[in-house]
Amino acid sequence: MIAGALFYYQFCSQKNRLLTQMRRLRRPRYLAGAMVGALYFYAYIFRGFSQGRRGTGAAMAAWQSHGLAESMAALVLLILMLMAWVLPHSRAALAFSEAEVAFLFPAPIGRRTLINFKLLKSQVAILFSSLLMALIGRGWGAGNFSIRGLGWWVLLSAFNLHLLASSFALTLWMGRGLSNWMRRAIFLGAAGTAAAGILLWARAALPPIVVPPDAKDLAWLAQYAGQVLQSGPLPWLLLPFRWLVAPYFAATFAQFFIALGPALLFIGLLYWWVIRSDVAFEEASVELSQKLAQRLATARSGDPYGMRKPAKAARPPFTLRPLGNPEMAVFWKNLISAGSFVTGRMWLMLLWIIIIVGGVLQSQVSRGGALGPALLYLAVMLVAMSLFSGPQLLRNDLRQDLPVTDVLKMYPMRGWQIVLGEVLAPAAVLAGAQWLLLVMAAIFFPTHLGPHAVSLFLRLSCALAAAVVLPFIDLIAILIPNAAVLFFPAWFQLGKQGPRGFETTGQQLILMFGQLLTLALSLLPPAAVFTVVFFCASRLLGASAGVASAGIAAALLLAVEAGLAIKLLGGVFERFDSSGEVLSS
Amino acid sequence: MDNAPPLIVEAPAAPPQIEVAGLTKLYGDFAAVSDLCFSVRAGEVIGLVGPNGAGKTTTLRCLAGIIPATRGTVRIGGFDLAQNPIEAKRRLAFFSDEPRLFDYLTVAQHLTFTARIYGVANYQEIQRPLLEELEMDDKRDKLPSELSRGMKQKLAIACGLLHSPEVIFFDEPLTGLDPVGIRRMKDSILRRARAGAAILISSHLLHLLEEVCSHVLILKNGRKVIDGTLEEMRQKFSEQAGGANLEEVFFRATGEDKRTP
Structure with a gap:
């Protein structure tokens, strides 16, 4: 009798879960997610399966022949x-x-x-x-x-x-x-x-x-x-x-x-x-179930990386005064959530470490060696990578605050103010890290590129241009996943029953490609402006001033783009109806 | 407990603090709230009651500007919530049944944050007595995860009252409170009403509403069944079937008494 009840519970749970997923597919965006996910699985698994075993099978066969x-x-x-x-x-x-x-x-x-x-x-x-x-x-x-x-x-x-x-x-x-x-x-x-x-x-x-001596593979080791x-x-x-x-x-x-x-x-x-x-496993199981529920709730709140509540209070990054722009309060709040390391003192300390250690290493590098170019390459690569991985790792924005949208919507703030306040913190942290890397890159930038000397002024101009442009690119890169939160809230698991299976994979793929495409498209006009301004200004004022002017012009256009996006998302936030999403999902 | 009558309308001609006209909230074809009209003046405490699924929480969320209404107008302190949301929201506070707090902000940081959002210049003068009143003065540096449920609720209340709202919405305000907390909450509601706030309380606890409310609005299936002062309600339903307390009024008004075994 008990076994029957337990079987009934399992059967109904699985059936209802499946039905919920199927029902959600009536909405085009979730259907699109499921279709892309199914295609992905088909392309990578089922198609390969139908084509039979591949080359790795032969290698395994050799291993298997010896057991x-x-x-x-x-x-x-x-x-x-x-x-x-x-x-x-x-x-x-x-x-x-x-x-x-x-x-x-x-x-x-x-x-x-x-x-x-x-x-x-x-x-x-x-x-x-x-x-x-x-x-x-x-x-x-x-x-x-x-x-x-x-x-x-x-x-x-x-x-x-x-x-x-x-x-x-x-x-x-x-x-x-x-x-x-x-x-x-x-x-x-x-x-x-x-x-x-x-x-x-x-x-x-x-x-x-x-x-x-003539070993070409690891056959001797396998033997x-x-x-x-x-x-x-x-x-x-x-x-x-x-x-x-x-x-x-x-x-x-x-x-x-x-x-x-x-x-x-x-x-x-x-x-x-x-x-x-x-x-007696019951007591420990009760504790575990509570922990699992907590982790699940945190993960479903859009924080798959955090997975736990903060253990201790973080120091505020700056003193928040009671009067002023309210969006700064949201920025301040999100900086606190980013962690206790996000303080001005910490950034200054890191800057000094980079300058001192970089200066010492640079004096070694100037005598020759590959360390300087390697560190320059590392800094540039990290900056490039941060543009893609940064917005995924730093989620102290609407993705984190999705479960408390009700609270945010009660505040006497325009939608654009909420959105701006939300995205500022991750953009600032990301830009701060990139600026440190830029300092490192400037230190290790070679004084000669082939036969051409690279003046200190030109190096500083390049660093300045990058320093001005990067924060706005970060802002746009972080606005994209935040836009996804507002347009596809259920994909960020707003309800208790988050999407699973093909849908999740498809959604992640759509989001990833959508993010890359949107970022690329939004960077095209500033890149064109940068090229035109650099071409004109460098002829009139020289390369150093040309780079700096082009950087500033591109940054201005990026700022306009970011501003328009924030305004648009603000409107979406004001119309955002979380209850409708939960009911319909 | 303070048992003074709650209804103290200082000036009968004063404009209503909450004005709701034709409020409708649709989810597809389903109407969670239909054509709701009522008003609440300064000093009035109105109880919103109804069976489960009647649309009470949806109504409150629409009134607090959390979700947009499909049709109708809501005016808070004279400001249209749709046309002038900033001014309207400056005047209101909403307390949900489950306190919603930021996991990573301490008690003090919550208050600092709220003060900036609402532009409360003298918040430090207000927050000390407020924390003392709520017995949270020694918890200033605690995170919400370190607080009990009752303490979390007190923190949510402290944040909500920091800007001295003229309009207050409560959704099941007594959930999770101990007897002392319940008494303090009732006192606090009455005190705010006497200070001139217009208060709307949604609750299933009819005895609570009977103690603190001056008016009652009964909802069923998203529609207003009846509203008026407690006295009017009692009189109306007493005429039909003897003396009526709010529980009797509720059952008779909603027709639920016919279904009870």
Whole structure:
């Protein structure tokens, strides 16, 4: 009866989740996301699958002919399972959702039933992962898709059961007074002793490693590894793990079913161990469910990188006076959320470090060597990369504040003021980091480019032009994902039920390409202006003044673009109706 | 507790602080609120009641400028919320049932931030007694994650009252408060009303509304069923079926009494 209720719960949850996703596809933007996602999966997985195995399969076949792949996989599995005994530091906890804790824990359901429910529930994820891994790793195993999928299912099921069994055992030992460090010392000591014993045996029993002078690949290493893995004590140590990986490496169904017997026996033993363990996991599970809910809420609030609440208060970057432009308050708030390192004092300290260390290094560089160009290249590359990765990493803007849109909308501020205040903080942090890199680039800029001397004035002009232009490019780059938040709020998981599956992948791809395209298009007019002004001004005033003038002209146009975008997004923010999004999604 | 009558309309001819005319909020074909009209004068406390899904929270969110109304006008302190949102919002405060705070700002930083948003020049003079009144003076440097739910609610209230709003909206104001907190909240509502604020409270706690409200508006399926002073309501429904408290009024007005077992 209880099992039926639990099955009903699982069935209805999965069915309703699917229906919600399907219903959302009636809206064109979500349908577009799903279609792009499906195309992506088709192009990268299914299409390759239908075309059969690729070149990697041949390489794997060579490994498999010696049984080396199987032994290596068994060794990896041994190491992963060993980690389950070494790494944990808390009591056993089964991951239940908060609703499951609320409904199931007070219900007349036995501990074993809860464990069985949890194991069955994990099978959904295991089956999906097995399917995905069978598709992705089509060149790894010798068998067809079905054999590989079933092989993965055996492996993942065993791993999941072992993880649970080990956590129960560790909880029992903790209850008996065995500290984490003592336990780690015991397991790592045992593993180290075993590894040392195998090394000693290999040195005594096997010929020494000789790298052939004409070695073109790592075949010699594979041969030696094969000797170590397939003779002496290691095969015995790896035997149970080979049982588990053997079904995956089966080439035919006959081989698969022969290999399946020992693997199922091992899985059965693990299941018996789990179900016989009398460990109180409820309290730790309640704590874990709360933590998971918190993490989920943070991630769904558009902060996949933060994933946790701030542990301590951050120092304000500057004193906020009660009178003045209200958008500065939003800027101030977001700078605080960016972290305690975003203070004027910290930036000044970094600047001095770069100037002093750069100056010392530059004096070395002037005597020759590749360090100067390498550091210049590094600085320029980091600036370029920051234009693309910066807006993704720095999310102290509308993406972070989406869950508190209600509060923002109550403020007596125009939409453009809110948007400006929101995007200023990440743009300022990004520009600050880029300015430091520009100082570094200016220090290490060569005094000669080929036969042409590069004057200090020209170097400073280039740095100045970049310093003026970059903040506005940052502003536009950060405005783009913020625009996406307002136009596609459900893609940023505003509701409790965020999009998943093909939709998510498709949305991410659309957003990424949309962002790149929009940024490129918005940079075209300023780039044209820069070129024209530089061409004219350098003829009249010289190269140095030409670069600086062109930079300022391009920055002005970028500022106009950013201003227009902020005005437009402000209007969208004023009309933004989060309740409509939640209801319709 | 302060049991003085809540209804103190200082000047009957004074213009309403909250004027709602033809307010409608549609979600596709579904009307969450339909053609709602009412007004609240300075010093009045109006209770918004209705069954679940009646449109109370949607109404409040429209009135606070959080979501745009599909049709109709809302005037706050004489300013049209759609045409002049800045001036209208300067005069209002909205307290939701769940306090919405910024995870990374301390108590003091919340107040500093709010002061700048509303341009409260003398906020430091106001915030000290306000924090003392709310018993939060020793929590100035705490983050919301370090506060209990009641404390978070107090912080939200402190932020909302910092600019001395003339219009206050409460959505289930007693949720999560302890008995002391409940009494203080009631006192605070009455004190603000006597100071001239127009207050609208949405709550299912009819005894609370009976204690603090001068007027009641009953909603059902997004439409106004009836509104008026508590006395008018009692009289109207007493005539039909004997003495009526607000609970009886609510059941009779919404027709829910026929459905109760």
